[in-house]
Amino acid sequence: MRIYEVFLKADGKEEFRHAGSIEAPTDELALVLARENYTRRAEGTHMWVVDRENICVSEEGFIDANLNKSHRHNDGERVAEWRKSQRNKKSNG
Amino acid sequence: MKRSWASLEEFQKFLDHGGIVEPVDDMPREYRQTVFDFIEMHANSELMGGLTERDWIPKAPGLRHKMSVIAKTQDEIGHAHLLYMVAADLKIKTREEMMQDLFAGKSKFHNVFHYRAKTWGDQVAIAFLVDAAALVSQQAVFKNCSYGPYKRILKRIIAEEGFHLRFGEESVLRIAEGTEVQRNMFQDSINDWWWPALQLFGPDSKPNDLLLRWHIKSERNEILRDRWIQKFVPLLQGYGFTIPDSGLRRNEEKDRWEIGPIDWKPLKQTMIMGGPDSARRISEASDSWEKTGWVREALEKVSA
Numbered sequence: 001m002r003i004y005e006v007f008l009k010a011d012g013k014e015e016f017r018h019a020g021s022i023e024a025p026t027d028e029l030a031l032v033l034a035r036e037n038y039t040r041r042a043e044g045t046h047m048w049v050v051d052r053e054n055i056c057v058s059e060e061g062f063i064d065a066n067l068n069k070s071h072r073h074n075d076g077e078r079v080a081e082w083r084k085s086q087r088n089k090k091s092n093g
Numbered sequence: 094m095k096r097s098w099a100s101l102e103e104f105q106k107f108l109d110h111g112g113i114v115e116p117v118d119d120m121p122r123e124y125r126q127t128v129f130d131f132i133e134m135h136a137n138s139e140l141m142g143g144l145t146e147r148d149w150i151p152k153a154p155g156l157r158h159k160m161s162v163i164a165k166t167q168d169e170i171g172h173a174h175l176l177y178m179v180a181a182d183l184k185i186k187t188r189e190e191m192m193q194d195l196f197a198g199k200s201k202f203h204n205v206f207h208y209r210a211k212t213w214g215d216q217v218a219i220a221f222l223v224d225a226a227a228l229v230s231q232q233a234v235f236k237n238c239s240y241g242p243y244k245r246i247l248k249r250i251i252a253e254e255g256f257h258l259r260f261g262e263e264s265v266l267r268i269a270e271g272t273e274v275q276r277n278m279f280q281d282s283i284n285d286w287w288w289p290a291l292q293l294f295g296p297d298s299k300p301n302d303l304l305l306r307w308h309i310k311s312e313r314n315e316i317l318r319d320r321w322i323q324k325f326v327p328l329l330q331g332y333g334f335t336i337p338d339s340g341l342r343r344n345e346e347k348d349r350w351e352i353g354p355i356d357w358k359p360l361k362q363t364m365i366m367g368g369p370d371s372a373r374r375i376s377e378a379s380d381s382w383e384k385t386g387w388v389r390e391a392l393e394k395v396s397a
């Protein structure tokens with residue numbers, strides 16, 4: 001038996017979401033069992049099942065927060081300060 | 094990302110700040126065991142509940158009820174499935190080992206499934222009182238549960254329990270509007286099931302309860318029990334039934350219901366598999382596992 005991860009997507013803009021897992025001997029039966037276990041009441045319109053063995057998992061730290069790359073996060077502070085000073089000028093003047 | 098914690102204190106701090114633990118994390122051994130025991134008991138209870146539900150498919154009155162019972166059976170067995178998957182991922186027992194322990198009477202399941210459902214009235218009382226009690230306690234776990242996979246799967250389970258509850262109340266309504274014989278039958282069922290359902294929440298939580306400390310549960314047993322009492326006393330009375338508690342009284346000042354003393358002996362009996370129907374239930378579950386062995390065998394054959 002293999003363990004499959006089940007992903008469901010509702011119609012429309014929603015992305016695929018992990019719903020849970022299921023045990024099944026083949027891909028075909030995994031689809032059937034996932035349907036019976038996870039989609040009894042219109043929980044989605046699209047389904048993926050993926051053998052857990054086939055999922056590549058990133059190692060620890062591989063996608064850490066990149067705190068040293070502040071240039072990727074423009075917080076708009078300089079512009080905000082300039083705008084504020086303009087507003088102050090107006091109300092004072 | 095796999096996380097680890099230098100000490101139990103640090104882990105506690107992580108949990109107190111709303112941290113969510115995932116199966117890949119290097120969680121403390123005690124936490125892993127506690128969360129596993131809790132989920133295993135929940136899974137066992139869903140399975141036992143599904144099996145008793147199944148017994149009523151041929152006996153349910155009328156096609157409409159029959160179809161609802163079929164849907165409910167499928168839901169409960171489905172809940173067991175999902176929970177056994179989540180439990181197995183904790184790598185303490187395999188699914189097979191969990192089944193064997195259940196049939197050997199070595200692992201627990203909810204007290205209510207240690208009693209026998211004798212009439213359709215009992216089955217309706219279960220669908221109304223017991224499913225509601227389970228729902229109240231699951232909602233309290235779901236709200237703040239620190240174990241990620243359990244919290245996520247509870248969302249689905251709770252949504253489906255909502256259907257069971259509606260089915261339960263609709264069935265109560267039908268009986269309440271029925272004949273005197275039907276109403277009497279249901280009153281008998283309430284008399285039998287009120288206390289077991291109330292005891293599903295367990296005795297008052299101890300101050301050092303690990304489930305609370307580790308944010309697996311988020312509310313104390315007595316709070317949940319009381320929430321259920323405040324809701325179900327007026328509901329049952331509203332349908333014209335009485336509560337089998339001579340100590341029950343209305344505290345008008347506090348605007349709430351107060352119940353008489355609880356006899357915990359029956360609950361303790363169920364915890365050691367000594368409930369009125371424990372032995373038969375366990376052997377029925379074991380029989381059904383045996384009888385469905387051919388399905389597992391067939392699946393194994395395809396996978397080889």
Ligand SMILES: [Fe+2]
Pocket residue numbers: 139168169172250254
């Ligand atoms: Fe359930």
Ligand SMILES: [Fe+2]
Pocket residue numbers: 169224253254257
């Ligand atoms: Fe249920």
